[in-house]
Amino acid sequence: MAEEKKKPKRPLGHARLILGKCIACGGRCEAECPKEAVTLNEKGEPVIDFNKCIGCRRCLKVCPASALEMFFTPEEQLVLDELAKTAAQTKTPEPAEEEGQSADVKAKLAQFKGVWVFVEQTESKAEEVSWELLGKGAELAKALNVELSTFVLGENVEALCKESFAYGAAKSYLVDDPVLKHYRTEPYYKAICELINKYKPEIVLMGATPLGRDLAGAVATDLATGLTADCTGLTIGDNRLLLQTRPAFGGNIMATIRTEENRPQMASVRPHVMPMPRKQEGATGVIIREKIAFNENDFLVKILELVDDRKGDGGMDIAGAEVLVAGGRGMLSKDNFKILQALADELGGTIAASRACVEAGWVGVEKQVGQTGKTVRPKIYFACGISGAIQHTVGMQDSELIIAINRDPGAPIFEVATYGIVGDLFKVVPAITARIKELRNQRRK
Amino acid sequence: MLVVACIKQVPDTTQVKIDPVTGTLIREGVPFIMNPFDTHALEEALRLKDKYGFRVAAITMGPPNSTLTLRKALSLGADEVVLLSDRAFGGADTLATSRVLAEAVKKLGEKEEVVMVICGKQTIDGDTAQVGPGIATRLRYPQLTLVDQIKSVDVNTKKMIARRKLEGHHEIVEVKLPVVITVVREINKPRYPTVPMRLSSEDMPVTTWDNKTMHLDETTIGLKGSPTRVNRIFSPERVKGEIIGDGLKNPEEAAALLANKLVERDIIHL
Numbered sequence: 001m002a003e004e005k006k007k008p009k010r011p012l013g014h015a016r017l018i019l020g021k022c023i024a025c026g027g028r029c030e031a032e033c034p035k036e037a038v039t040l041n042e043k044g045e046p047v048i049d050f051n052k053c054i055g056c057r058r059c060l061k062v063c064p065a066s067a068l069e070m071f072f073t074p075e076e077q078l079v080l081d082e083l084a085k086t087a088a089q090t091k092t093p094e095p096a097e098e099e100g101q102s103a104d105v106k107a108k109l110a111q112f113k114g115v116w117v118f119v120e121q122t123e124s125k126a127e128e129v130s131w132e133l134l135g136k137g138a139e140l141a142k143a144l145n146v147e148l149s150t151f152v153l154g155e156n157v158e159a160l161c162k163e164s165f166a167y168g169a170a171k172s173y174l175v176d177d178p179v180l181k182h183y184r185t186e187p188y189y190k191a192i193c194e195l196i197n198k199y200k201p202e203i204v205l206m207g208a209t210p211l212g213r214d215l216a217g218a219v220a221t222d223l224a225t226g227l228t229a230d231c232t233g234l235t236i237g238d239n240r241l242l243l244q245t246r247p248a249f250g251g252n253i254m255a256t257i258r259t260e261e262n263r264p265q266m267a268s269v270r271p272h273v274m275p276m277p278r279k280q281e282g283a284t285g286v287i288i289r290e291k292i293a294f295n296e297n298d299f300l301v302k303i304l305e306l307v308d309d310r311k312g313d314g315g316m317d318i319a320g321a322e323v324l325v326a327g328g329r330g331m332l333s334k335d336n337f338k339i340l341q342a343l344a345d346e347l348g349g350t351i352a353a354s355r356a357c358v359e360a361g362w363v364g365v366e367k368q369v370g371q372t373g374k375t376v377r378p379k380i381y382f383a384c385g386i387s388g389a390i391q392h393t394v395g396m397q398d399s400e401l402i403i404a405i406n407r408d409p410g411a412p413i414f415e416v417a418t419y420g421i422v423g424d425l426f427k428v429v430p431a432i433t434a435r436i437k438e439l440r441n442q443r444r445k
Numbered sequence: 446m447l448v449v450a451c452i453k454q455v456p457d458t459t460q461v462k463i464d465p466v467t468g469t470l471i472r473e474g475v476p477f478i479m480n481p482f483d484t485h486a487l488e489e490a491l492r493l494k495d496k497y498g499f500r501v502a503a504i505t506m507g508p509p510n511s512t513l514t515l516r517k518a519l520s521l522g523a524d525e526v527v528l529l530s531d532r533a534f535g536g537a538d539t540l541a542t543s544r545v546l547a548e549a550v551k552k553l554g555e556k557e558e559v560v561m562v563i564c565g566k567q568t569i570d571g572d573t574a575q576v577g578p579g580i581a582t583r584l585r586y587p588q589l590t591l592v593d594q595i596k597s598v599d600v601n602t603k604k605m606i607a608r609r610k611l612e613g614h615h616e617i618v619e620v621k622l623p624v625v626i627t628v629v630r631e632i633n634k635p636r637y638p639t640v641p642m643r644l645s646s647e648d649m650p651v652t653t654w655d656n657k658t659m660h661l662d663e664t665t666i667g668l669k670g671s672p673t674r675v676n677r678i679f680s681p682e683r684v685k686g687e688i689i690g691d692g693l694k695n696p697e698e699a700a701a702l703l704a705n706k707l708v709e710r711d712i713i714h715l
Contacts, residue, residue, distance in 0.1 A: 023678065024456065024472060027508065027535030031668040036532065040508050043472065062536065062668060064675030185578070185588050210611045214590045217578030221543060226672035229573040243676065249570055252461045255678045262672035276711050300587040300621040304606065307615040319631075320613045347713065375630070380712060401712055403703065404686065407693075414686050419706065421699045423692020431700030439708055443715040 010083060011076035012055025015048050021067035022046065023253070029059035029068060064255060101239070105261050112202040112263040115141040117169070118192075118215075119152045119160050120207050122183070126160050128276065129207030133269060134167040135277030136234055137205055143236040146202070147171060151195055153188055155181040158287065165285035167277055172287050173199070179294040182306070183211050186299050189218040191292045196223060198290075201264050203242055205234075208268035220266050226259030227266040232273055242267065272379060272400045316350040318367055323349025324378045326369055326396070327357055330385020330406065330425060334362040339426065340384060343433045352376065354392050370395035384425045388413025405429060446600065447557045449550050450490040450503045450523070451580065452483040454514040455570040479514045482565025485628050488635040489595065490563050491522045497598055499560060500524045502553055506534055506545050512651045519646035520638035527553070531655040536668030539571070543579025545666055548659055550584060560600070562625040566591055574627070581625035589620060590627045598622075 015029075015037075024044030037052035038059060046059070046068070060068045072080060101109070117137045120127040134150065141148040149171040150164040161172035175191050192215070196204065204219075206212040208230045220227035232254075233245035241258050242265040248255045259265040309317045318324055325344040327337055331353075340351045353363040355370055369376050370392040381399035386392060388404070388411055396402070397416050404417035405425045414420045421428050457478045462471045479487075490501045503518035505511050506529040515526040529545050537545070550562055562584070567574035574590070581588030593610040596617070603622040608615050610629050638646075656663070663669055689706070690699030707713040 020471075022472075025675070026537070027532075028668055028675075029536075030532055031535030031537075040535075042510055044508060044510075062674075065678045185581075185590075189582070210591055213574045214578060214588070217539070217573075217575040218582045218588065220575070221540060221579040221582035224540065224672070226538065226540065227573075227575060228673060229575060248572070248678070249456075249458050249461055252458065253678050253680060256676045257673050258676050259672050260674055272712070300624075301589070302619045303616060304619055305617040307617065309614050319610075322613075380707075402686075405692070409688075414688070417686035419703060420686045420688045421690060421692040421696075421703060422688060423696045423699060427696035428692050428700050431697045432704055435697075435701045435704035436708075436713060439704060440715050 008079045008082065011072060011079050012057075013070040013072040013076060014050055014053040014055055015057070015059050015068050016071050017046055017048065018067050018069055021065050023065045023067070023249070025064055028062040028064065032058045032062045034058065101261065109202075109261070109263055112200045114146045114199075114201045115144065115148050115203045116173075116196075116201040116205070116264070117148070117150050117164075118204070118206040118212070119150045119164055119172075120209060120211055121152070121154050121157055121160055122211075124154060124157050124160070126163060127207055127209060127211075127271070129209060129212075129269070129271040130164075131167040131279075132271070132274040132276055133205045133207060134164065134169060136269070136274045137203075138168045138277065140203060140234060140236055140242070144202070144240055149173060149201070151175075151192065153177075153180045153191055161285075161287045165283045166279045166281055168280070168283075170285050172285060173290060174287055175290050175292055177292065177294060179296060179299075182303050183215075184299060184301050184303065185214055185218055186301065187292075187294055188215055189222060191290075191294075192219050193222045194292055195290060196264060202240070204264045204266045206266070206268045208270040212268055216266060216268050223264070223266075225262040225264060225266060226257075227268070228257045228259075229268050231267045231269050234267060234269070241265070270400075318350060318352045318369065318376055319374050321350045321352075321376070322379045323347040323382075324352045324369070324376060324380070324396075324399075325349060325382040325384065325429075326352035326354065326386060327363075327384050328354040328386030328392075329356040330387075331357060331362065332385075334360075336426070337362060339429050339433075340382075343382065343429055346433050346436055347380070349378070349380070354386050382429075383413050383417065384429055386413055387411045388416060446497075446499050446560045447553060448490040448493050448499045448501050449553060449559055449562045450483070450487040450501060450518070451546055451562060451564045451576070452487055452503050452505050452514060452518060453480045453565075453568050454478070454505060454507055454511040455480045455568055458569045477510070477513065479517055480565055480568045480570075482567060482569075482628070482630065484565075484635040485630055485632050486563040486565045487518055487521060487523065488633045489628055490561075491636070492633065493561070493595070493598065494522065494524075497600060500557065502527065504529065504546065504549050504553075506530070506537070506542060506549075508535075509653075515651050516646060517638070519649045519651075520643040521636060522642065526649075526651050528651055528653045529655075529659070530653055531657075531659075531667075533656045533661075533663050533667045533669075536671065537666065538671035538673045539573050539575035539579055540672060541666050541668075541670035543576050543583055544670060545659070545661065546576065547580045547583035548661055549654065550580065552654070552659070558623075560598075560603075560622045561605075562586070562623070564625070564627045566627045566629050577625060577627035584623075584625065586623050586625050587620050588625045588627075589618060592626045592628050593631045595626075595632075 022045040151173040228244040237243040325340040404413040404420040503523040564577040594608040596606040692699040
């Protein structure tokens with residue numbers, strides 16, 4: 001009796017870890033596994049139970065590090081080879097992967113349109129990062145073929161709406177209210193959530209400043225949407241999704257993050273990461289005034305006092321300074337700090353120092369940067385005659401721009417520097433000061 | 446009255462290295478530590494305990510081995526520690542994490558009035574600074590981020606005065622309790638555990654709450670409750686510093702090239 005040959009079932013295989021690729025992300029694979037086949041070991045890496053794994057590949061899909069792969073036993077491999085042969089003869093298509101968003105989700109997402117940028121202000125003056133974000137926002141709006149708008153909150157801040165048109169916005173949403181004079185989380189986030197719920201932008205960008213970080217976290221939580229902090233790259237990918245790239249693990253790796261099924265897609269960007277767009281004087285746009293019903297009694301935070309740390313010169317706090325001109329052992333004497341002070345004065349900054357200078361008594365301990373001193377993150381950090389030992393660099397490596405001036409081309413400070421000049425600081429530093437003065441004089445004429 | 450310190454066990458990212466050949470993270474031998482900012486959060490909670498007699502609970506969400514960090518909190522003087530650990534909590538982004546932590550604070554609050562939740566300003570592995578504001582928003586508590594000094598707490602009027610450290614200025618604020626604060630490192634200098642405390646903490650219980658205890662809707666926690674998805678991870682291009690000019694031969698020219706560059710890139714405004 002000729003027994004009909006039973007068509008073999010396509011083996012699905014099993015997931016396994018590729019050694020050395022796991023980043024211990026916190027168990028996405030474990031959480032995603034429908035069969036509890038994945039457990040995490042002491043190191044936070046998955047251990048996959050071969051007998052429980054059904055080969056559904058869900059862990060592979062969620063692994064951010066592509067650290068998982070499918071494998072097949074030799075028997076399974078034989079069946080696969082067999083199937084491949086028959087498939088080649090009969091041209092049965094490979095089973096299609098189910099992917100993509102459901103119709104419901106698509107309909108929900110389609111309600112959200114437009115790119116919004118938050119104009120952060122203190123005392124009616126905009127933070128520059130807002131305009132930098134408008135530059136990036138314009139690219140995103142163009143790629144999506146939607147409108148670019150700003151939203152402005154404060155008291156007497158209508159001028160900022162107009163200023164935002166000069167930087168590329170077509171529309172500006174304005175909430176002008178005495179309650180918003182000084183930033184407080186609660187009235188700001190409530191007003192912004194009202195605006196977003198009403199007008200439904202698909203992307204909202206904010207500066208990753210102390211204020212922006214305080215606010216963005218509250219807004220995203222209230223809207224129950226995704227927020228990606230400190231993005232260094234923003235582009236549009238498939239399905240109009242915002243691809244948000246940011247450093248992770250202390251800057252050791254980069255991650256690209258998407259908010260797939262929630263809107264708006266929120267991202268923050270640090271100052272000076274995106275270039276400043278060109279200002280188009282006279283550009284116009286539409287201002288949309290919104291009234292929010294605030295009740296001061298609802299707000300639980302009252303500002304008692306604002307203390308300006310930027311007063312005075314010698315007393316300027318290095319941790320809050322935007323420009324630091326720091327000296328190290330190479331300064332040779334207390335007196336030589338005058339040349340650093342001259343550059344600092346020209347740039348509106350202050351001087352700082354490495355531990356060696358403090359121990360030598362050249363500068364006060366309040367100026368010390370590094371592991372045992374202060375951690376600083378100025379816009380510009382000049383490292384003059386500083387070799388760049390790790391104990392110093394941990395305190396300044398997050399500065400937005402680092403300029404190293406050192407005689408020794410092999411000094412480790414050049415590893416963390418954005419720009420370096422190999423040379424004698426006693427010649428180079430005064431020359432930089434002189435050149436900036438010269439450029440300023442030329443501009444005035 | 447209870448102060449809750451939210452702490453996280455993190456890999457010491459300063460010790461993580463990148464394999465130059467494969468471009469992958471080398472985690473071998475990298476120790477797990479209490480997130481440095483959280484050591485200041487816990488310390489501030491303990492100082493409030495010393496000063497006002499509050500009880501201190503330290504909570505963390507993470508894998509079972511996070512008990513190590515909770516034990517450390519006990520040895521420093523926390524009265525109670527809770528590990529929030531469940532398969533369903535795994536793979537959480539900041540939104541889903543803040544949900545579980547906020548619910549845990551609520552649950553602690555059923556037994557004892559919570560006056561304050563203290564978090565570090567951010568973690569060194571995620572660096573987002575989003576979980577603190579997330580907890581506050583979910584609990585409908587006011588939030589103060591970047592606190593560098595607690596000036597006074599008045600338990601009768603339920604008010605606190607604190608100072609926030611912002612760019613170029615400080616802000617002194619009064620806030621109604623309960624409040625969520627995030628702290629910067631300048632706020633205090635963490636203590637070390639004493640030997641007797643370390644020994645006695647060995648016998649203290651570490652409570653674990655899984656989702657059978659928490660009863661949270663699984664679509665709002667863990668990977669399922671996370672709106673963000675990590676799409677791809679890659680090694681950053683190491684932007685090697687650019688050496689400008691020949692400063693040894695011609696310092697004036699090198700200085701001028703640098704100054705021009707700073708002006709062109711709009712870093713220095715004329």
